[in-house]
Amino acid sequence: MKIEHVEYGKCEVSLYRSYATPLHGLRPIPESAFTGRENRLFAVNIAVHVLGHHVEAAYTEGDNSAVVATDTMKNFILYQAQVFAGSTLEGLLRFIAEQFLATYGDMAGIHIAGDEQPFLAATVPDAEGALIPSDRLFSRSRGDHGHARLTVMREDDGPALTDHQCGRRDLQLIKLTGSSFMNFPRDAHTTLPERQDRPLFIHLDVYWRYRDGDAVSRQSPVDYVDAAQVRDLVQVVFHEFNSLSIQHLVHEMGQRILARFPQLAWLHFEAQNRLWDTAFEANAGATGAGEAKVYCDPRPPYGHILLTVTP
Structure with missing residues (x-):
């Protein structure tokens, strides 16, 4: 039997990053009032899968010497979310994928996907009594949300984005x-x-x-x-x-x-x-x-x- 493809990873990694870099300067369109967000709460659910035949021995012989534990992968994702300096879901996913390849030299590539976890600012009165969005209180929304999926592969001149889909x-x-x-x-x-x-x-x-x-x-x-x-x-x-x-x-x-x-x-x-x-x-x-x-x-x-x- 020949192994054609292997990958493994960690799913449902929920993270809640406070005070990420604000997203400003989007080109406005007539159909939307949205031109950016403050990113006071940047919440994402992430799934990551490692690509590469370096882990074949784990399947064929039970040899885990090349297997980065998925619990380690979860902790790695959470740490990278803390140091991430960008402001978009796609930017976070690419940053995490590139850090995986930089840290673990045997990994050939990374599939990584993320879904926004929407939290809406609560409406509260300001000092004059006018109702405004809160800068500290948020309510979880179960509605529609942003999504992205990237594939980043190791190449001779560094990590390369080989596939992407946003949504x-x-x-x-x-x-x-x-x-x-x-x-x-x-x-x-x-x-x-x-x-x-x-x-x-x-x-x-x-x-x-x-x-x-x-x-x-x-x-x-x-x-x-x-x-x-x-x-x-x-x-x-x-x-x-x-x-x-x-x-x-x-x-x-x-x-x-x-x-x-x-x-x-x-x-x-x-x-x-x-x-x-x-x-x-x-x-x-x-x-x-x-x-x-x-x-x-x-x-x-x-x-x-x-x-x-x-x-």
Whole structure:
């Protein structure tokens, strides 16, 4: 038996870094008020995997002499988060990966991924009684969040970023009116009615890659695409666009994102159709906005829509 590939690592490493370097100077876009963050609380969940055949003996002979314990890897990640001087998720991941390769000479490469753990500033009164975001009290959010995944490999002239993917995950958006689904094929198996106007509830993940992959974590703030801006842009498109299907909707989102961020080379959407079932409506057959209706969650099967686009 020949070993083709080995890797191992540590997952679910949650870290909470206080007072990281603020992120300022992002290029503003019309669809978003987000231009930076103070990073008083920089919270991330990280997974890291080590690449390299140097650990094959651990699999074939039980020889652990080349195996850095995953508990050691966890402690290493936490230490590097403390000394990290940057301000972005991608920058943190790349910094940690490069430090692994600099510290452990047998490692051929690192797969590292991270998900933001959102904490929102609580609203508190200032000295004059006006309500402002707190600079010290935060509330955990379980909603959508930024994501990034990098691969950093050891090369002759130093560590090199060989793959990357950034994203915004776990968006859940409901639009009460301004979406339809009609003129689809019907046969003996079709029971779905045509909907000229429907509430549309989607779960959505959006992923992207930069044209200059090596610059993903080292670019100036004006060229950085923050996941919060992508979230805001996606929401504006959903609000404005009268879509004829979810496919139609995500394609429009792709066009708008690529137009706003020419530094991107690739976009990928994964959407779920979580359209609610209608339980009761005040006026049977009415489709106008503002009519009182009651909905409930649908049965577990859901539509799954994927789209990948490039400029």
